[in-house]
Amino acid sequence: MRFEIVARSPDTPARAGLFHTPHGSIETPAFMPVGTQATVKGLLPGDLVPIRPQCVLSNAYHLALRPGATMVARRGGLHAFMRWDGPMLTDSGGFQVFSLAPLRQIDDQGVTIASHLDGRKRRFTPASVMRIEEQLGADIIMPLDVCIGYPSTRPETELALERTHAWVLHAARARRRPDQALFAIVQGGMEPDLRVQAARALAAEPFPGYAIGGLSVGEPRAVTDELVALTAAELPQDRPRYLMGVGAPDQLLAYAAAGVDLFDCVLPTRLGRTGYAYTAGGKLNVARAALRAEPGPLDPDCACTTCTRYSRGYLHHLVRAGEPLAARLLSLHNVAYLVTLLRTFRARLIGDARAAPA
Amino acid sequence: MRFEIVARSPDTPARAGLFHTPHGSIETPAFMPVGTQATVKGLLPGDLVPIRPQCVLSNAYHLALRPGATMVARRGGLHAFMRWDGPMLTDSGGFQVFSLAPLRQIDDQGVTIASHLDGRKRRFTPASVMRIEEQLGADIIMPLDVCIGYPSTRPETELALERTHAWVLHAARARRRPDQALFAIVQGGMEPDLRVQAARALAAEPFPGYAIGGLSVGEPRAVTDELVALTAAELPQDRPRYLMGVGAPDQLLAYAAAGVDLFDCVLPTRLGRTGYAYTAGGKLNVARAALRAEPGPLDPDCACTTCTRYSRGYLHHLVRAGEPLAARLLSLHNVAYLVTLLRTFRARLIGDARAAPA
Numbered sequence: 001m002r003f004e005i006v007a008r009s010p011d012t013p014a015r016a017g018l019f020h021t022p023h024g025s026i027e028t029p030a031f032m033p034v035g036t037q038a039t040v041k042g043l044l045p046g047d048l049v050p051i052r053p054q055c056v057l058s059n060a061y062h063l064a065l066r067p068g069a070t071m072v073a074r075r076g077g078l079h080a081f082m083r084w085d086g087p088m089l090t091d092s093g094g095f096q097v098f099s100l101a102p103l104r105q106i107d108d109q110g111v112t113i114a115s116h117l118d119g120r121k122r123r124f125t126p127a128s129v130m131r132i133e134e135q136l137g138a139d140i141i142m143p144l145d146v147c148i149g150y151p152s153t154r155p156e157t158e159l160a161l162e163r164t165h166a167w168v169l170h171a172a173r174a175r176r177r178p179d180q181a182l183f184a185i186v187q188g189g190m191e192p193d194l195r196v197q198a199a200r201a202l203a204a205e206p207f208p209g210y211a212i213g214g215l216s217v218g219e220p221r222a223v224t225d226e227l228v229a230l231t232a233a234e235l236p237q238d239r240p241r242y243l244m245g246v247g248a249p250d251q252l253l254a255y256a257a258a259g260v261d262l263f264d265c266v267l268p269t270r271l272g273r274t275g276y277a278y279t280a281g282g283k284l285n286v287a288r289a290a291l292r293a294e295p296g297p298l299d300p301d302c303a304c305t306t307c308t309r310y311s312r313g314y315l316h317h318l319v320r321a322g323e324p325l326a327a328r329l330l331s332l333h334n335v336a337y338l339v340t341l342l343r344t345f346r347a348r349l350i351g352d353a354r355a356a357p358a
Numbered sequence: 359m360r361f362e363i364v365a366r367s368p369d370t371p372a373r374a375g376l377f378h379t380p381h382g383s384i385e386t387p388a389f390m391p392v393g394t395q396a397t398v399k400g401l402l403p404g405d406l407v408p409i410r411p412q413c414v415l416s417n418a419y420h421l422a423l424r425p426g427a428t429m430v431a432r433r434g435g436l437h438a439f440m441r442w443d444g445p446m447l448t449d450s451g452g453f454q455v456f457s458l459a460p461l462r463q464i465d466d467q468g469v470t471i472a473s474h475l476d477g478r479k480r481r482f483t484p485a486s487v488m489r490i491e492e493q494l495g496a497d498i499i500m501p502l503d504v505c506i507g508y509p510s511t512r513p514e515t516e517l518a519l520e521r522t523h524a525w526v527l528h529a530a531r532a533r534r535r536p537d538q539a540l541f542a543i544v545q546g547g548m549e550p551d552l553r554v555q556a557a558r559a560l561a562a563e564p565f566p567g568y569a570i571g572g573l574s575v576g577e578p579r580a581v582t583d584e585l586v587a588l589t590a591a592e593l594p595q596d597r598p599r600y601l602m603g604v605g606a607p608d609q610l611l612a613y614a615a616a617g618v619d620l621f622d623c624v625l626p627t628r629l630g631r632t633g634y635a636y637t638a639g640g641k642l643n644v645a646r647a648a649l650r651a652e653p654g655p656l657d658p659d660c661a662c663t664t665c666t667r668y669s670r671g672y673l674h675h676l677v678r679a680g681e682p683l684a685a686r687l688l689s690l691h692n693v694a695y696l697v698t699l700l701r702t703f704r705a706r707l708i709g710d711a712r713a714a715p716a
Contacts, residue, residue: 035715038675042682067675068651073673075653083667107627172668203671273682295433309441313433317396317425324631324685 001181001208003240005017010356013232013259016346019240021055021087021139023079028240028261029346030054031338032089033268037062038072038082040335041269042328044083051304052343055140056084057264060132061100065115069135073127077137089140089264092129094185094213095245098147104130106146108163110334111171127166129175134177142211143171145185148327151220157189161198164213168202183209183242184343186231190219190341195227199234210235225254232259238346256345262342267293268338271333273324275319278338286330291316302335305329330343359497359539361598361653365635367707371590375599377567379413379445379497380537381437386598386619386710388412389696390447391626395420396430396440398693399627400686403442409662410696410701415622416444417486418490419451420457427493435495445551447498449623450487451542454572455604456505461589464504466521484525485532496658501529502570508576515547519556522571526560541567541600542598546587547642548577553585557592568593568620569600574609583612590617595628604685607636607699614703626696630689636696642700644688649674663695675688 007016017028032055033040033048040048040056048056075081078088097104101113101272110125118316126144144167146160164187175182184202184232188194195305202210212231215224228243232255235241246252247265254264268278279299284291286298294312302308306315306329316325347350365374375386386570390413391406398406400415406414416436421427433439436446459471468483474476491499502525504518522545532539542565546552560568560662564614570589573582586601593599598619603612605623613621626636635642637657644651644656652670660666664673664687676684 037679037681038672039681039683042686044663044686062679064681067671071651071671071675074651075669081669081672081675091608135403190591293429295431307404311433311439313425313429314396314439316472321395321398322426323395325397325402326683327682328400 003238005105007350007353010352013085014257014349015259016349017261022083023087024089026054029256030262031266031342032057032266033261033335038078042331046326047332053086053339057089057091059093059096060090060129060136061096063136064132065117069132073135078135079281083236088138090133090136090138092142092144094145095123095147104270122193124169125168130174131170139256140181140183142183143168145186145187145213147214148189152189157194158192161187165198165201181208183207183211185211186211187214188221189214195231199231199310201302203234203236209240209242211255213244216246229258247338251258252338252341253345256342268334269331272334273327277330279332286315286320298333302333302336304333306333362597365708368710370615372707374707375619376600381443381497383414383444385704387614387618388618389691389700390415390622392624393617393621396436400689405690408674409697410695413445413447415447415449417451417454418448418487418494419454421494422490423475427490432495434600437495439685443561446496448491448494449499450502450636455482462655488529488532498539498541500541501526501543503545503571504565505572506547512545512549515552519552521543523556525561539566541565541569543571545572547572552590553589554592557589561592561594567598567600569602569634571602574604586613587616597660603661605696610696610699611689614700625694627689631685632690635688636692644673645677646679656691660694662691664691
């Protein structure tokens with residue numbers, strides 16, 4: 001799977017790229033909506049098509065527990081199961097193992113957890129997660145990694161990094177499907193030297209792409225900014241860089257400028273379900289009484305179905321009435337907002353690159 | 359507004375009709391999806407279009423309390439507010455006044471309630487409800503009526519009927535918009551003689567359509583069957599007949615055969631939200647473990663998006679995972695199922711009428 005850089009910013013490490021996958025090419029920088037359980041919450045693939053997201057995420061851990069990777073494989077894989085025929089990425093679920101499983105025991109070879117659904121014990125190893133992701137059949141697959149909380153001690157961070165590094169290499173040896181791109185994951189907590197060391201070590205291996213994990217877990221924004229820039233700069237120029245789980249609008253723009261190519265975040269749908277909408281003026285609480293009489297759209301510059309068809313007054317009514325359509329229309333807009341934000345960034349970057357002196 | 363009968367069953371009182379409204383013609387018999395709060399729960403007008411419902415319902419009582427009829431009028435009326443441009447009917451909310459309001463005081467002139475939303479006192483009269491429905495702007499409007507529970511005594515039934523009759527006539531005098539059809543409502547509880555008396559009295563007045571209210575409130579099915587047939591037979595042949603709030607599939611077919619033209623019911627979306635789907639074999643609990651591995655659609659004969667695109671296994675997964683898409687896809691199917699049931703009934707009736715000896 002080939003990554004092609006089509007333009008570079010004359011001023012920053014930002015670049016515009018194309019990552020070619022068996023289900024189409026991903027125009028980067030791109031925001032990828034999250035469909036943890038084989039559905040972007042409340043939205044159908046048909047709703048997403050006009051928004052043109054470049055790639056949709058799902059989650060190996062969640063789908064392995066329910067309905068089971070074998071069941072998805074029998075339905076023809078994740079693309080056929082959820083009827084999304086564009087590029088898809090599955091996260092291994094390393095983060096979920098550590099955040100959701102009530103009991104977990106980690107050793108050098110993998111992790112044993114009690115399922116958050118039924119308490120039953122399950123064993124995940126770098127190789128078993130590859131088997132799961134091969135059954136799901138996404139275009140980009142992520143290895144099992146060790147996630148730590150914030151704050152963590154230096155020894156905790158070192159041990160997690162050591163295991164993540166070994167597991168990434170183990171996953172690379174265990175994988176079998178040549179039509180899937182396995183990305184490496186850079187961890188290293190909040191320690192700049194460990195981040196640099198991890199990025200360099202993985203950059204030495206021929207991965208088709210590199211992820212930056214373990215950020216936006218509660219640390220101050222300045223720390224995130226520093227570590228993203230530092231890590232991105234250490235990764236190979238000719239491979240895509242994916243910053244995991246970060247998706248606030250200003251962060252997307254800042255980190256795309258720092259040379260990050262791919263982003264995902266559950267925020268747009270989570271905010272939508274709780275009555276909030278992204279706008280150029282910031283996050284809008286749609287339940288606010290002031291919106292009741294507003295005839296205009298959420299965002300006059302947005303081309304999504306919500307903004308082209310419904311007034312703020314109607315959306316306010318739906319939120320106040322507790323109607324399920326509120327979550328759907330706001331989720332749709334929020335996803336469109338982030339996808340469009342980076343599409344516009346990309347178009348401008350290509351324009352700037354053309355205009356720059358050779 | 360004109361009702362045209364295009365075919366009559368050679369065997370039963372059933373008929374196929376066209377009710378012409380300013381927003382298009384309603385092909386009857388028809389099932390009308392319910393959009394109580396200016397939205398069919400979880401569905402967009404755009405989702406409904408391929409299902410081709412002939413008319414969508416909304417509710418004057420609910421919208422008067424929130425967001426307020428004046429607010430809807432300022433947004434251009436209900437059609438523009440919720441972006442449904444086909445025929446629409448508003449129920450007065452008589453039923454909701456009696457089922458939702460924690461405190462209500464009824465007299466000959468109207469009803470005073472404490473709002474179920476904020477406890478504030480509101481007064482509804484036959485004339486004030488006409489003003490509300492005129493602001494909402496539906497094509498078919500219903501007068502305020504007095505609904506009673508099951509069982510009720512004969513004197514309670516008589517008093518409610520007397521008031522309903524007076525209020526219907528009062529509404530007819532108070533209404534102003536010539537582009538709206540005010541239907542009369544036949545009450546009379548479970549008393550056959552009162553039903554007949556009410557139907558005859560209202561049939562003597564020139565209403566463009568007649569509703570049968572107060573059934574399917576807990577009475578035995580045989581009683582519903584008898585009263586529907588009895589009442590429908592007393593109503594004018596050349597006007598549409600609307601049976602309020604009844605929508606089980608077998609009842610739609612039975613009562614369409616008895617000469618009922620219009621139906622509504624919240625069941626298809628309510629069942630969808632609780633994980634149930636209509637099928638030719640009966641109501642299906644989509645959470646049942648047996649569906650986990652089923653590759654086929656909910657209903658192989660159904661042309662809705664849910665059935666043409668998604669497997670039972672996927673829908674089962676969504677229900678089990680508590681995903682909002684489950685409610686949406688099952689609601690969509692259930693509405694399509696009932697709409698199609700009566701569309702097919704109508705097509706067959708027209709075919710039978712053509713084939714019958716003249």
